[in-house]
Structures are given as structure tokens and as C-alpha cells.
Amino acid sequence: MANKVFHAMYDDDQKLLDAARAVTGSGLSVKEVFSPFPVHGLDPIIGVTRTRLAIASFMYATTGTLLSIFGTWYFMIHDWQMNIGGKPSDTWVENFPAFVPVMFEFSVLCGAHGMALTYLIRNKTLPGMPASNPDPRTTDDKFVMEITLEDNPGSSAAEIESKLRATDLYELSIKEY
Amino acid sequence: MFKESRLRTPLILGNKTYHDITHDICSPIEGPAPRPWKIATAIAAVIALYGIACIMYLVSTGTGVWGLNKTVGWAWDITNFVWWVGIGHAGTLISAVLLLFRQRWRMAINRSAEAMTIFAVMMAAVFPVFHMGRVWNGYWTLPLPNTLGTLWPNFNSALMWDVFAISTYFSVSLVFWYLGLIPDFATIRDRMVKKGWKRFYSILSFGWSGRAKNWTRFEEVSLVLAGIATPLVFSVHSIVSMDFATSVIPGWHTTIFPPYFVSGAIFSGFAMVLTLLLIMRKTMRLEAYIHVKHVEYMNIVIIVTGSIVGVAYLTELFISWYSGVEYESYAFINRFSGPLSWSYWAMMTCNVISPQLFWFKKLRTNLAFTFVMSIIVNIGMWFERFVIIVTSIHRDYVPSSWGEFYPSSIDIGMFIGTIGIFFTLFLLFARYFPVLALNELKTILKVSGEAQKNEASH
Numbered sequence: 001m002a003n004k005v006f007h008a009m010y011d012d013d014q015k016l017l018d019a020a021r022a023v024t025g026s027g028l029s030v031k032e033v034f035s036p037f038p039v040h041g042l043d044p045i046i047g048v049t050r051t052r053l054a055i056a057s058f059m060y061a062t063t064g065t066l067l068s069i070f071g072t073w074y075f076m077i078h079d080w081q082m083n084i085g086g087k088p089s090d091t092w093v094e095n096f097p098a099f100v101p102v103m104f105e106f107s108v109l110c111g112a113h114g115m116a117l118t119y120l121i122r123n124k125t126l127p128g129m130p131a132s133n134p135d136p137r138t139t140d141d142k143f144v145m146e147i148t149l150e151d152n153p154g155s156s157a158a159e160i161e162s163k164l165r166a167t168d169l170y171e172l173s174i175k176e177y
Numbered sequence: 178m179f180k181e182s183r184l185r186t187p188l189i190l191g192n193k194t195y196h197d198i199t200h201d202i203c204s205p206i207e208g209p210a211p212r213p214w215k216i217a218t219a220i221a222a223v224i225a226l227y228g229i230a231c232i233m234y235l236v237s238t239g240t241g242v243w244g245l246n247k248t249v250g251w252a253w254d255i256t257n258f259v260w261w262v263g264i265g266h267a268g269t270l271i272s273a274v275l276l277l278f279r280q281r282w283r284m285a286i287n288r289s290a291e292a293m294t295i296f297a298v299m300m301a302a303v304f305p306v307f308h309m310g311r312v313w314n315g316y317w318t319l320p321l322p323n324t325l326g327t328l329w330p331n332f333n334s335a336l337m338w339d340v341f342a343i344s345t346y347f348s349v350s351l352v353f354w355y356l357g358l359i360p361d362f363a364t365i366r367d368r369m370v371k372k373g374w375k376r377f378y379s380i381l382s383f384g385w386s387g388r389a390k391n392w393t394r395f396e397e398v399s400l401v402l403a404g405i406a407t408p409l410v411f412s413v414h415s416i417v418s419m420d421f422a423t424s425v426i427p428g429w430h431t432t433i434f435p436p437y438f439v440s441g442a443i444f445s446g447f448a449m450v451l452t453l454l455l456i457m458r459k460t461m462r463l464e465a466y467i468h469v470k471h472v473e474y475m476n477i478v479i480i481v482t483g484s485i486v487g488v489a490y491l492t493e494l495f496i497s498w499y500s501g502v503e504y505e506s507y508a509f510i511n512r513f514s515g516p517l518s519w520s521y522w523a524m525m526t527c528n529v530i531s532p533q534l535f536w537f538k539k540l541r542t543n544l545a546f547t548f549v550m551s552i553i554v555n556i557g558m559w560f561e562r563f564v565i566i567v568t569s570i571h572r573d574y575v576p577s578s579w580g581e582f583y584p585s586s587i588d589i590g591m592f593i594g595t596i597g598i599f600f601t602l603f604l605l606f607a608r609y610f611p612v613l614a615l616n617e618l619k620t621i622l623k624v625s626g627e628a629q630k631n632e633a634s635h
Contacts, residue, residue, distance in 0.1 A: 013623075036195065036364065037619040038392035051394045054401045061405070075320055075329040082331065089333075101338035101416055105345040108409050112349040112402055116356060119398045120383065123391045125359060129384025136367035138387055139360070141195035141619075 002176050004149040004157050007134050008164045009142050009171040013039045016143040019167035020045045023147070026163050028155060032146040034138040053115055053122075060114025061107045068106040072099040134173075142170065181624045188282055188621060190465040192628035195619050198466075202615045203365055205461050206608070213460065214608060221600035228594010231587050232307060240310050242587040248580030249571050253588040254304045255420075256562040257595065260445070261301035262343065262417055263438075263558060266410060267446025268294025269350050272357075273406035276399065281625055282474050284617045285466045288361075289457065290450045291354040292610070296602040297449070298347045300595040305339075307591075335419040342416040346409055353402050359385045360395070361611040414442040421565065428508035428569030431496075437489035441558060444482035444528070447475050448554035455548045457607060466613055469542050476541040479554065483532030486561075490529060504574065512568045516581065520560050521568065527557020 010016040013035070020042060024030060030046040033039070042048070073092045076099075081088050089095045120126055138144050147164070149157055157174075164172055189198075235242050245252055268291040275283035306315055318340045320329050330337050362382035369375040385391070415435035422434040431437075451472065458467040497509040512521045531553050535541040572579045606612070623629050 033389040034387045035389070035392065036199075036387060037360075037616045038396050039389075040620075042389055043393055046389060048389050048393055051390075051397045053394055053397050057401050057405070071320060072332050076332050080329060082333065084333070095333070098333040101335075101412070101419075102332055102341045104408075104412060105338070105341040105416075108349060108405050109341075109345040111405055112352060115398060115401060116352045119356070119394055123385075123388075123394060125383035125385050125391070127380055127383055131363065131366065131379065131382065131384050131386050133363075133367070133386040139364040139367045139385075140199045 004160075005175045005177065006147045006149075006160055006164055007173045007175070008145045008147070008167065008169055009135065009137075009173075010145070010168065011142055011170040013037075013143060015168040015170075016145065017041055017045070019164075019169075020145060022167055023145070023163055028147060028160060028163060029151045030145055031148050031151050034133045034135075034144040034146070036139050036141060036143070039143070053119055056118050057111045057115035060118075061111030063114075064107040064110025065103055067110070068099070068103040071106075072102065181630065183630065185625075186470040187627035187630050188285065188466075188470070188625035189618065190468055190627045193465065193622065193626055195622065198615050198618050198622065199364055199368070201463070201465070202361075202611050202613050202618075203368055206365060206611070207369065210608060211460075214604065218601060218604045218608075221597050221604055224593060224597025225601045226597075228591055228597050231590035231594055232303070235307055235587055235591070236312060240308060242585060244583050244585040244588050246580050246582070248573060248578050249567060249582040251570065252567050252582045253563075253584050253592060254308050256559065256566050257592050258301050258304035259417055259438075259562040259566075260555075260559045261297045261304075261595065262414065263442035263445045263562075264449045264555070265294045265297035265301060265346075265350075265446065266414060266439075266442035267450045268292070268297075269346070269353065269406050269410045270443055270446065271450070272353060273403040273410060276403040277407060280474075281621050282471050284614055284621060285463075285471055286450060286454060286475075287617075288354075288357065288610075288614045289454060289607075289612050290446075291350060291357075292606045293450060293453060293603065294350050294446075295347065295354060296599050296606075297446075298343065298350065299602075300599050302343065302347070303591070303595055335416065335423045338416045339420055342413045346413045349402070349406055349409060353399075353406060356395070356398060356402070357614055357617070358610065359383050360387065360616045361614065363387065364615060365611065411439055414439045426569055426573075427497075427502070427504040428512070428565065430505075431493055433489055433492060437486065437493075440482040440485035440489070441528075441561060444479060444486055444532075445555055445558035447478050447482070448551040448558070451475055451479075451547055451551035452555070453603065455544055455551070457612060461607070461612065463613065466618065469544065472544060472547055473538075473542050476535045476547060476550075479532050479550075480535045480541075483528060483554070487529035490525065507572075508569055511572055512564060515568065515572065517564070517568045517571070521564050524557055524560040524564050527553050528561060531557070 008019065010019060016033070016035070016039060020030060020033070024045055033042060033046055069092075072095075076082060076095060077089060077092050081090070133139060134144055134146065135142065147160055149155075149160065152160060161172070161174065193201075243252070243254060245254075268287070271283050271290045272287040275287075306312055309315055318330055318337070330340075359382055362378050363385035366375060366378040366382045369378055415438065418434035418438035421429035422431055424430060454467055455472070458464055494509050497505045500506070512518065531550060534550070540546050567582050571582055
């Protein structure tokens with residue numbers, strides 16, 4: 001069976017939210033929503049789960065802290081002990097206060113950049129990547145809800161279309177693949 | 178949906194729609210460059226080239242071309258460095274701290290403030306980097322395995338902390354700024370008709386498509402970055418202050434330096450944001466998005482931080498007397514009555530007295546007055562660093578080694594040159610980048626748009 005993709009376009013975020021609620025309430029599954037800005041309250045309706053990027057960031061930052069602890073110990077205590085005013089730095093713990101700024105900065109550096117890279121990779125937004133929004137107006141003022149026949153095996157194309165037409169549509173485009 | 182009180186002034190004036198926001202911010206990029214922009218950029222570029230010529234002369238001749246001498250080993254270079262880093266504090270403060278405090282007015286100003294931050298930090302880096310003399314060996318500040326024996330940088334040194342603080346701050350601010358720009362570049366990409374430019378913005382937008390999951394991640398990343406950038410903002414200028422505070426020079430060896438420097442940085446950063454935004458809103462017709470209320474909020478931050486700075490000046494003056502340490506007392510007596518006392522009084526007038534005028538609502542909502550004040554504050558903040566640095570060291574413990582500092586033409590040329598480079602970069606940003614976070618602004622339109630608010634209340 002050929003797959004059909006329905007792009008229901010709305011000209012307001014509230015209309016999109018109402019439509020998404022109605023459509024999912026009637027048993028359809030929404031594949032994707034393209035919007036010009038984050039629409040709050042949409043994620044639970046269309047089943048988008050919470051991102052774990054914050055946890056990833058914490059892990060990157062912890063790695064940074066551990067690396068900076070290792071680095072300061074290796075450079076300043078193990079490999080070449082500094083002897084300032086006849087007071088050699090024998091242990092890392094005794095020198096720890098002086099290392100706090102670098103430990104903090106390095107943790108932030110790893111946490112921020114690690115998270116940013118993960119974000120770009122997970123979003124598949126990297127230099128040279130092609131855009132995949134179905135309509136250029138979705139980055140301006142229109143909101144598009146994408147529903148496919150493939151994702152909704154229990155419904156026919158006519159059923160999906162009629163359910164979408166029942167919402168406060170701006171435009172509906174149906175493509176066959 | 179979140180409802181905002183009617184009493185609150187709307188943040189977006191007029192009857193704007195989502196499309197109007199896109200149009201207002203993107204159309205200056207799509208049209209031909211206006212004549213005033215070309216003239217301003219040409220002037221800034223000439224000044225920038227002069228600065229670059231001075232830098233090249235310095236590199237080829239040596240740091241002796243600066244006016245430094247045996248007694249005054251740090252002067253304009255470090256003054257300029259601290260001044261630029263301070264200016265570079267407003268951007269991330271606006272985007273990070275104000276995001277955590279859910280201040281919606283930040284959305285109209287954060288993009289250009291962040292751009293300003295990045296360019297200011299780049300200008301700040303010029304001074305310590307070229308002070309190294311053999312600038313091509315700059316990578317020696319990093320702990321890299323080397324063939325020079327067991328040679329590592331000293332992690333006990335405040336200067337080393339600075340290397341980490343400034344580079345972290347610069348790169349994290351850059352990432353924060355760019356991640357916010359990606360969806361806006363996508364908007365420009367989808368509107369652009371000219372083929373070459375469309376390709377250009379297509380590359381810059383990284384293929385952003387505005388999927389629901391992308392936006393969820395976007396918001397999470399912004400929030401977490403704001404969370405970790407907030408202590409970063411405070412740490413950076415604290416560490417810059419420790420360049421002085423961890424030394425044993427009277428006038429520098431002060432425990433109040435970190436909060437004092439941080440407030441000073443926010444103070445000067447907001448002043449610079451105001452200088453730039455007041456011109457930009459007019460020339461780019463952004464009056465509906467950056468209006469008197471935004472300026473008033475920023476002026477309130479200026480009163481608060483300016484007053485903290487004022488209290489810090491008076492505290493260190495009192496403590497220098499109260500400590501009973503002769504050298505400490507003299508450092509401060511010399512500041513206000515010595516040969517450089519004019520700079521001390523310039524600092525006091527510009528930073529302590531003048532911002533207090535903003536207590537008057539009439540003055541803090543007057544745009545022309547604010548513009549003049551923003552320049553006065555930045556002059557004052559430059560003098561603050563000059564006073565702290567030069568007056569503390571030009572008369573040290575041994576009167577026979579007392580000296581004076583006179584800037585050389587290269588000192589002046591490099592400083593003016595960095596202003597030229599800064600403005601060139603900022604003008605290029607204003608021409609080719611979306612100067613307002615348009616996709617973020619759209620999120621507050623229904624809550625804070627003038628027409629939308631009026632409609633909701635009827």
C-alpha cells in the first residue's frame with residue numbers, strides 16, 4: 001500500500017494545540033510537528049518524551065571535574081613539584097584551594113560543549129545538513145502537523161483527512177509516496 | 178497559557194503578528210545595505226586597520242613600544258583588558274541570569290548583547306596575548322606535553338586561572354549565542370530569494386527544521402546552558418579581580434575585589450549595551466521591540482550595580498585607613514590626592530555620582546539622557562581600571578623608584594584600534610545576522626504584545 005503523508009497547516013499555535021488534542025484524542029498518531037517557535041504543552045499531546053540532555057551535561061561536567069583533578073595532580077604534584085618560598089606542594093589536598101578556579105572552569109567547559117555537541121548531533125543539525133521542514137512558512141508563522149498513513153494502520157486515508165478537516169485548518173496538503 | 182497583568186507595560190508595541198516579527202527583523206538583512214551603515218563600517222574599518230598596524234608594529238618591535246617602565250609594568254594594556262572583559266559581561270548575564278529569573282524583556286536585547294559580549298571578549302584577549310611579546314608562543318599557557326623538559330604552566334597562578342576563565346567564557350558564550358541563532362538563520366534561509374545568500378544561510382542554519390523534539394531539546398539546552406553560564410559569568414570577573422587581589426601590592430590586595438569587579442563589569446556591560454541598542458533601535462526601526470520600558474529596566478540594573486561599585490569604592494577607602502597599614506593608607510591617599518588624582522575624581526564622578534541621577538524616573542526613561550549616561554559610565558569604568566592599576570603601582574615602597582606613566586602612541590593606537598575592530602564586527606553582525614532573537618520574541622507575543630494584551634482584557 002502506498003504511504004500517504006498529510007501536512008495539516010495552522011496559522012496559530014493555539015489552533016495547532018487544539019487540533020493536536022482532537023486528532024490524538026480520536027486515536028490518530030501524530031508523526032511530527034514543525035513550528036517556528038517552541039509550542040508549550042504540545043509535547044505530552046503528541047507523545048514527545050523529555051530530553052535527557054541535562055543528564056548528559058552533568059556527566060560531561062563531571063568528566064571535566066575528574067580530568068582537571070587528575071591534571072592538576074599530575075602537572076603540579078606528581079610530575080614537577082613546585083617549591084614556592086621553600087614550601088613544596090607535596091599533596092594535592094593541601095593545594096586544592098588554588099586549583100578550584102581551574103577545576104570549575106574546566107567542568108563548565110566540558111559540560112557546556114559536550115551538551116552542545118550532543119544536542120547538535122541528536123537534532124541532526126550540523127553544518128551542511130539539508131533542511132527537512134515541509135513548507136518554508138513553518139519557520140515564519142505557520143505550524144504544520146504531519147500524519148502518515150503508515151503510522152496509523154487502523155485508519156484509512158479518507159478517515160484521517162476528514163478528522164483533519166474537522167480541525168481549524170489553514171491548509172491541508174496530501175502527498176503520496 | 179500564561180497570563181500577564183494588564184498593569185505591566187507590553188514588551189512588544191503595536192499590533193504585531195508572528196509574520197510581522199519575522200518581517201521586521203529579517204527585512205534589513207534582505208535589502209541592500211543602507212548608506213549610513215556603509216559609512217559607519219568604513220570609518221570603523223579604517224580605525225580597525227590602524228589598530229592592526231599598531232599591533233603589527235608592536236609584534237615586530239617588542240612590548241617596549243608601550244609606555245610601560247620599570248615601576249609601572251602594567252598600565253593601559255591591562256586597563257583595556259579588564260575594561261573589555263567587563264563590557265563583555267552583560268551579554269551572558271542578560272541571556273543566562275535573566276533567563277533563569279524568567280525576565281521576558283531580555284528577549285529583545287539578548288542577541289545583540291551576546292554578540293557584543295563575544296566581540297568585547299575578543300578585544301580583551303588582544304591585550305594579554307600581545308603583552309606576551311612572542312605571541313607565537315602563546316600556546317605555552319596551555320598544559321601541553323612539550324620538549325622543553327618537564328615544563329607545565331603554574332596552576333597556582335591567578336594569571337593561569339584567567340587563561341581558563343576567559344577561554345571558557347568566550348567559547349561557552351559563543352556556543353550559547355550560536356545555538357540561539359540556528360533557528361533564526363533557518364527563518365532567513367526560508368525567506369531568502371537570492372540564491373547565493375540562501376546557500377549561505379542554509380549552511381549557517383545547520384539544516385534546522387523546527388521539529389517538536391528539536392524545540393524541546395532547544396529549550397532544555399538553553400536552560401541548562403543558562404544554569405551553568407550563570408556561575409561562569411560571576412567566576413570570570415572574580416578571577417580577573419584575583420589577578421590583582423592575590424598579589425601583595427597595596428591597593429590590589431583586597432578581599433572585596435571579586436564582588437566589586439563583578440558589579441563593575443555588569444555596570445559597564447549594560448552601559449555598552451545601551452550605547453549600541455539606542456543607536457540600533459533607531460537605525461533599524463526596532464522601536465516596537467526595544468522601547469522605553471526595556472531601557473528603564475536596564476537603567477535600574479545600572480543604578481543597582483553602580484551603587485554597589487560606589488559602596489565598594491568607599492569601603493576600600495575606609496578600610497585602607499582603618500587597617501592602620503601605612504602603605505595601604507598611602508596607596509589610597511595617593512589615589513585621591515596624588516599626581517593622578519584627576520583620574521580618581523573622574524572615576525568617582527562618572528561611576529558613583531552620575532548613575533544616581535537614574536533615581537529620577539523622568540531621567541531613566543529619557544533616551545537621549547540615557548545615551549549620554551551610557552557613554553559617561555563607560556568612560557568612568559575605564560578610569561576605574563586605570564586608577565586601580567596605575568595609581569597602585571606608580572609609587573611603590575621605595576620613593577627613589579617612584580615613576581609616572583605616559584601612554585605611547587602605540588598604547589593609544591591599540592586601544593582605539595580595538596574599538597574600531599569591535600565596531601566593525603558589531604556592524605557586520607547588525608547587517609547580516611538577525612539582531613533580535615525573533616523566534617524567542619514570538620513566544621512572548623501573545624502574553625506581552627500590546628494588541629494581544631488589550632484584546633485579552635476586553
